[in-house]
Amino acid sequence: MNLKNYGIGSIVFIVLVLGWLYQNALKEIAHLKVALQIATKNTQALQSALDEQNAALKAMQVQATQRDTSAVDKIIIKDSSCEAELKGYKQLFKELGK
Structure with a gap:
């Protein structure tokens, strides 16, 4: 009779442990479902933004336009002096500003 009581007691203990593990698993699944819903909503909000x-x-994109740059090619800087370079840059800015 003692062995029967140990067998039944062991089975009851195993069932209780499995039940406890099952409830913990259900809680974890519920937690993961909530986390998934939050992550999904965050993803949707980020995608919308x-x-x-x-x-x-x-x-805001700027559309590139083709300009005639032949006048720029005609600008010649006579030497490397500051005055000559300044005149060249002035002519360049005048042509590009048109």
Whole structure:
């Protein structure tokens, strides 16, 4: 009879331990589901902010235009003196400002 009591007691103990482990696993699963929902909402918020930022950057893009630079090619700096270089830069800025 003693062996039967130990066998039944062992089975009851194992069932209780498994039940406790199962409840802990359920709590962990619930915690992970909440964490996943929070992460999903954060990801959606970040994606929305990123889309807004990309739209703003696209609106700020400068469209490149082709300019006639043949007049710039005609600017000649006579020598390396400061006065000659200054005159050359002035002509260059005048041409680029047109």
